[in-house]
Amino acid sequence: LRPFMKAAAVVRRLPRLYELCAECIARNVDRYGARRFRSDAVAQVFQVGAARGFITDRNLPKLLNHDRQRQTLSLAGLNNLTEASLKIIPAKCPSLTSLNLSCCNVTTPLLADIVRQCKFLRHLFLNHCPEVNDTVVIKEILPRLPCMQTLALRGCYHLTSATVVEVSQHCKQLTSLSLGHCQYVTDAAVKALSQANTQASLPLQEIDLSYCTGISDEGLRLILAAFHGLRRLSLEGCTQASAETLKMVRDCTLFFLGGAVSNWPMLPPRAR
16 A cells, blocks of 8 residues: 555645746746746646646736736636736736636726726636626726627626627627626627627627526527527527527527537427
């Protein structure tokens, strides 16, 4: 059993080793700048550190130092980071084109600060950020980021159809929209997207409406009529839609989209 006990002891020390490595790299980045490292070294620290929770208020500023040309940053799931720590993002990374703050401690002032200074943002992920609401999206995000291509708001349960109406009017380059678990998003939202597509040919390729319980048969028919270029459509948990309409969506989507409906809800055998 002795070899196994030694192996177990090493495994128990691994989290601490990861943490020490992250701290060491953060210090060196702070001292010498990110360009002195291999191009993917700091990216790997973020990837592993975010997954294991080793990106902290202490080392985040160091990791972002001397890296003003950074274009992609993902801190998804790091709810240990405080707002004070996240506030450094705009100043340290003004060239960002993609930012993922899903499940982070995001506030309205923080988001306002980010979109004011990070003017090149094209992909914004704010999934499961409970403080994201209609006001911050409509008044802060959309007016300043008209060239948005990806907007992920899954699990922002305060959002309503009003946000989607504004998205349809402001984001003419949007290719991916995620609204899963937004229970106040209704057919009015789908109608606005459909009308905008008819008028200006929105390039939407991915729509996530899973668990949007306000979407009914009417909304799903509008999607079929308006969007023939979709590659991914998520409808799991749309309980207001009938089995017949869901089957029609699946069949038509198979014809138009080559079978790209994902997260297909379980239907009775006859309805399939």
